[in-house]
Amino acid sequence: METNQKENAPTNVVGKPLDRVDGPAKVTGAARYSAEISVPGTVHGVLKTSTIAKGRITGIDTSRAAKEPGILNIFTHENLPKPAKTPKQIEKWRAAQSYLPMQDNQIQYAGQPVALVVATTLEAATQAAALIRVTYQAETPIDSYHDPKAELFDPQKIQQGKKDGHVVRGNPQQAYNGAAVKHEATYVHAINHHSPMEPAATLAVWEGADKLTVYEASQNVTMHQGNLAELLGMPREQIRVVTKYIGGGFGCKGSFWPHTILTVLAARAVNRPVKLALTRQQMFTGVGHREDQEQTLKMGATAEGKLVSIVHTKKATTSPWDNYTESNGKVMDMLYACENYSTVYELARANVMTSVWMRAPGEAPGSFALESSMDDLANQLNLDPLEIRLRNYADYDHSNGKPWSSKSLKQCYTRGAELFGWSKRNPKPGQTRRGKLLVGHGMASATYPVHSSQGTARVRLFADGHAVVEAGATDLGTGTYTVMTQVSADALGLPPEKIRFELGDTRLPTAPGSGGSVAAGTVASSIMAAAEDVWDKVVKMAVADKKSPLYKAKPTDVKVELGRMFLSKDPKKGETLLAALGRSGQPDIEGSGTGKYGAGYEEKNFGQNGANQNDDKQKPGGHSMHSFGAHFCEVEVDPDLGTIRVTRWVGVHGAGTVLNLKTATSQMTGGAIYGIGAALMEDTFRDPNFARYTNADLAGYHVPVNADIPNIQVEFVPETDPYINYLGVKGIGELGMVGVAAAVANAVFNATGRRLRSLPMTPDKVLEALRLPA
Amino acid sequence: MNNFSYIQADKAKEATAAKRDDKSAAFIAGGTTLLDLMKLNVENHGQLIDVNMLPFRGIEMTKDGLRIGALERMSEVGAHPLVKENFPAVSESLLLAASAQLRNMASIGGNVLQRTRCGYFRDTAFPCNKREPGTGCPALEGDNRNLAILGTSETCIATSYPGDLAVALIALDAVLTLENAKGKQRQVPITKFYLLPGTTPQRETVLEADELIVAVTIPQTAAARKSKYLKVRDRSSYAYALVSAAVGLEVQGGTVRAARVALGAVGAQPWRCFEVEKALVGQPATEATFRAAAELALRGAKPREHNAYKIEMAKNTLVRALSEVASV
Numbered sequence A: 001m002e003t004n005q006k007e008n009a010p011t012n013v014v015g016k017p018l019d020r021v022d023g024p025a026k027v028t029g030a031a032r033y034s035a036e037i038s039v040p041g042t043v044h045g046v047l048k049t050s051t052i053a054k055g056r057i058t059g060i061d062t063s064r065a066a067k068e069p070g071i072l073n074i075f076t077h078e079n080l081p082k083p084a085k086t087p088k089q090i091e092k093w094r095a096a097q098s099y100l101p102m103q104d105n106q107i108q109y110a111g112q113p114v115a116l117v118v119a120t121t122l123e124a125a126t127q128a129a130a131l132i133r134v135t136y137q138a139e140t141p142i143d144s145y146h147d148p149k150a151e152l153f154d155p156q157k158i159q160q161g162k163k164d165g166h167v168v169r170g171n172p173q174q175a176y177n178g179a180a181v182k183h184e185a186t187y188v189h190a191i192n193h194h195s196p197m198e199p200a201a202t203l204a205v206w207e208g209a210d211k212l213t214v215y216e217a218s219q220n221v222t223m224h225q226g227n228l229a230e231l232l233g234m235p236r237e238q239i240r241v242v243t244k245y246i247g248g249g250f251g252c253k254g255s256f257w258p259h260t261i262l263t264v265l266a267a268r269a270v271n272r273p274v275k276l277a278l279t280r281q282q283m284f285t286g287v288g289h290r291e292d293q294e295q296t297l298k299m300g301a302t303a304e305g306k307l308v309s310i311v312h313t314k315k316a317t318t319s320p321w322d323n324y325t326e327s328n329g330k331v332m333d334m335l336y337a338c339e340n341y342s343t344v345y346e347l348a349r350a351n352v353m354t355s356v357w358m359r360a361p362g363e364a365p366g367s368f369a370l371e372s373s374m375d376d377l378a379n380q381l382n383l384d385p386l387e388i389r390l391r392n393y394a395d396y397d398h399s400n401g402k403p404w405s406s407k408s409l410k411q412c413y414t415r416g417a418e419l420f421g422w423s424k425r426n427p428k429p430g431q432t433r434r435g436k437l438l439v440g441h442g443m444a445s446a447t448y449p450v451h452s453s454q455g456t457a458r459v460r461l462f463a464d465g466h467a468v469v470e471a472g473a474t475d476l477g478t479g480t481y482t483v484m485t486q487v488s489a490d491a492l493g494l495p496p497e498k499i500r501f502e503l504g505d506t507r508l509p510t511a512p513g514s515g516g517s518v519a520a521g522t523v524a525s526s527i528m529a530a531a532e533d534v535w536d537k538v539v540k541m542a543v544a545d546k547k548s549p550l551y552k553a554k555p556t557d558v559k560v561e562l563g564r565m566f567l568s569k570d571p572k573k574g575e576t577l578l579a580a581l582g583r584s585g586q587p588d589i590e591g592s593g594t595g596k597y598g599a600g601y602e603e604k605n606f607g608q609n610g611a612n613q614n615d616d617k618q619k620p621g622g623h624s625m626h627s628f629g630a631h632f633c634e635v636e637v638d639p640d641l642g643t644i645r646v647t648r649w650v651g652v653h654g655a656g657t658v659l660n661l662k663t664a665t666s667q668m669t670g671g672a673i674y675g676i677g678a679a680l681m682e683d684t685f686r687d688p689n690f691a692r693y694t695n696a697d698l699a700g701y702h703v704p705v706n707a708d709i710p711n712i713q714v715e716f717v718p719e720t721d722p723y724i725n726y727l728g729v730k731g732i733g734e735l736g737m738v739g740v741a742a743a744v745a746n747a748v749f750n751a752t753g754r755r756l757r758s759l760p761m762t763p764d765k766v767l768e769a770l771r772l773p774a
Numbered sequence B: 001m002n003n004f005s006y007i008q009a010d011k012a013k014e015a016t017a018a019k020r021d022d023k024s025a026a027f028i029a030g031g032t033t034l035l036d037l038m039k040l041n042v043e044n045h046g047q048l049i050d051v052n053m054l055p056f057r058g059i060e061m062t063k064d065g066l067r068i069g070a071l072e073r074m075s076e077v078g079a080h081p082l083v084k085e086n087f088p089a090v091s092e093s094l095l096l097a098a099s100a101q102l103r104n105m106a107s108i109g110g111n112v113l114q115r116t117r118c119g120y121f122r123d124t125a126f127p128c129n130k131r132e133p134g135t136g137c138p139a140l141e142g143d144n145r146n147l148a149i150l151g152t153s154e155t156c157i158a159t160s161y162p163g164d165l166a167v168a169l170i171a172l173d174a175v176l177t178l179e180n181a182k183g184k185q186r187q188v189p190i191t192k193f194y195l196l197p198g199t200t201p202q203r204e205t206v207l208e209a210d211e212l213i214v215a216v217t218i219p220q221t222a223a224a225r226k227s228k229y230l231k232v233r234d235r236s237s238y239a240y241a242l243v244s245a246a247v248g249l250e251v252q253g254g255t256v257r258a259a260r261v262a263l264g265a266v267g268a269q270p271w272r273c274f275e276v277e278k279a280l281v282g283q284p285a286t287e288a289t290f291r292a293a294a295e296l297a298l299r300g301a302k303p304r305e306h307n308a309y310k311i312e313m314a315k316n317t318l319v320r321a322l323s324e325v326a327s328v
């Protein structure tokens, strides 16, 4: 019996490079994305958007459009039913943009919805939208913070008051003035658009006036449900939001945008399920972007290269209503040991929609500035870029004085340098040639914070040996389905194919969305908490069951591992959860639990019961929590044509427990690719006179193609972090992108002796830099 | 996209007559330019005349050169041994263009007639003299990074043909065979096919409303056999050129005997550099010669705020391309 069980016992699958469990559904087309779902009676919505960026609507002629066959209604600001509350009236508005279009005749940005056609076919709705004639009284728009008409202001708080617009530590200006070595530079970042493959889409299905189901391309179903409830003045429970599959989001599907609410209102008015997907062009003015921005960074150091001051300011464009801007300062505040630091944000209102978090918001552009300046400082001081980073290695978090819960950055540097062959790099810029090409090597650090989060999950173990595990999380396409299947398999001692993990539905236990890299750590912990609930229940059954080897044992003496219960003192004595459940005659057993990620977990597990009160680290919130990594890359620069090719990439990261080596490696690889896109080509051009984009499609907005991407080598260093969550998982969704642009720019510097400080580093900018003296 | 009717023509005459009789009609081959612009409401046609059944096929050597049927697909022509061997620049210009999927659909005739990628032209929210004559040209003070610096006018600065193939064809003196509704054919050298914008940027070629492109013929020369197409772009594939060059050289004993030079993405139309060719002939095939010749090519360039880089990039591209075909 014992041997038999061992043979059947599954090996630990957490961490293994399991193939995606949703792979077959995706490649066979069985997986339905939001815009592919239809329910009986579904009709189609198409938006008409404003051609001007500022002014007002003077007339809308729908007469020709209305004659198209199959038109059910054409909504404009004149006849669209009003929501119960506007975003402004909602105290806990959980989205970047507070402005809802089509409430009056005002136009505040180009591409703002002005009409919504609902028709029985997509073709008719599209054609009718084209036939609507809108007349405007146009005013001169403000296009960005560059605009002479724009006024920069100090927002004090950014991101709707959630974050400080000023952070000061020590006396940075004084320290800078007195520094032996000084460096000052300005960095520019182009407008970037998330550009996921799957467009934003909504299918709104009303059952009567008080029950609503929304199939939404959402990174966070709970957020969509909450905002909808407030806007519509309905109890949350009456609204169901479903997102089973997402074709990439990168942040743009993690906020709440006008198309969703317009579709929901229209569907109620026409009393039919209405489906609306943004066109690719509308994706550029429908779901936010990374804002155009400029950072000035002053860094002072001792003659030995120890930082004494970081003074950072950021200028950026924001919308007429919201003070959204990425908090670039976060990464400058904590990556290095530096006692004096400040960051200040200055914003300018322009006629653009509100920008929004985009993969590694703040950390990506912030690290471009910081890690480029570090490279310059190293060069100024004749230090190896790695050495200057080691000299400024932060043994604790200088932004708050706390020790790290875990930090493996040194190991990442060492391993990365070894894999890359960093020691062979020629430190002198402009010296290495390959035929006509200049070759350069660069590196940069990466870091991303652990954002506190919590969620719930439900586990139902069936006596026949399968289990259903549920959490209302989402899967961006990065592997949530897969890794949660692995976690559940180990928690219950079942093979992965016996687990059905369900996500993406507000009917399921509430879980965080995919954003801020919190999903994996939180949902995994929630599942473990729910599994523990099941364990407790089955252990209770076993100890009361004469036929159990654990009969009469004290439940507290029983441990559970890989689905097997046993006496801690005598591990041979035990049986599987399934064996005990099977004898009970009960068909299944259910457990639920709450999992915490970050500070909340630490508080619960290390800050109570007087455990080690003397140990600082054991106090609630005692740790600063971050993941870290290092990028190394090689580039070839064509000095005549200005083109940059990334030819080699090594990324080594310390991110706690890796749940699935394959999907985790893919994420870090994807992060590097996303970063290379921002570094070399992604750039949306907003016309200065019209405040309207001129390259709003995927032929004009370049994202990397396969040929742009070299072989990318990714490794994780082993890292155990007991403080952050049950399994010691750190988020990896954003980490892989942080520092990428700087690593490329640093390699370009090494290749050419020229520093490029404006992203993307397109051939025109490279040629311009090469024309200037080194 | 507006509603339209659709016919499939079996004979050239059927197609050209239908086009003559309906001003709103357009021929459709691969549809990769046409449908794109119709979806953007930049072009609105009441009727589409499908020409794909017409016998404008075949890639064969004739006494006048290589004759390529207008309905041959970019991918097939690009990979064809006769093209690769005798006209490497043509093969390269095709295979470096667009994406594999597009090349499989797109025809040679359609390619030559593709339209500008100027962002203002492609978005009906903007004014644009080419799309709506007389409304203005916002590109003059706006996004002109990828627009032309040669042959432009105050009315339009677009690279009216933004693609690749025609640059190679212009360099190699290709000739287009056109046929009208009367069934009459005429030969037009591609160097005379495209029109500069002047005050009428909406008129892009000499093609008459009822004319079809039947074939393109490229004369066989020594310079064509030693030709090259070099394309500089923002990413490694699937992007239009920032600058491109199609060059061919006949070198004997280290001296240039004949030269063919054209630039892409810098002229209002694909830009043949006759002066450069003249300057090259009789000179030693060295980088210094090529550098001096390249200076000539950009004389008179009129850059705008964002496209001055094209001057240097074009010169360097020319030098690189010439050096590579001359193996220096």
Ligand SMILES: Cc1cc2nc3c(=O)[nH]c(=O)nc-3n(C[C@H](O)[C@H](O)[C@H](O)COP(=O)(O)OP(=O)(O)OC[C@H]3O[C@@H](n4cnc5c(N)ncnc54)[C@H](O)[C@@H]3O)c2cc1C
Residues within 6 Å of the ligand: A699, B026, B027, B028, B029, B030, B031, B032, B033, B034, B035, B036, B051, B070, B071, B074, B096, B097, B098, B099, B102, B105, B106, B107, B108, B109, B110, B111, B112, B113, B114, B162, B163, B164, B165, B211, B212, B213, B214, B238, B239, B240, B241
């Ligand atoms: C995303 C994208 C990227 C691209 N990148 C590149 C690139 O890098 N380089 C490049 O060179 N091109 C590029 N192209 C353009 C592409 O090569 C052209 O769209 C294609 O060659 C057009 O051929 P078609 O057969 O599809 O033409 P269609 O779209 O069918 O027709 C185009 C025009 O030609 C007319 N026409 C077609 N055939 C004939 C004929 N025989 N006689 C008379 N009139 C005719 C049509 O009426 C229409 O006006 C790209 C296109 C896209 C969409």
Ligand code: SF4
Residues within 6 Å of the ligand: B116, B118, B119, B120, B121, B127, B128, B129, B130, B131, B136, B137, B138, B139, B140, B147, B155, B156, B157, B158, B201
């Ligand atoms: S450059 Fe030509 S195509 Fe572009 S906006 Fe001006 S007129 Fe239109």
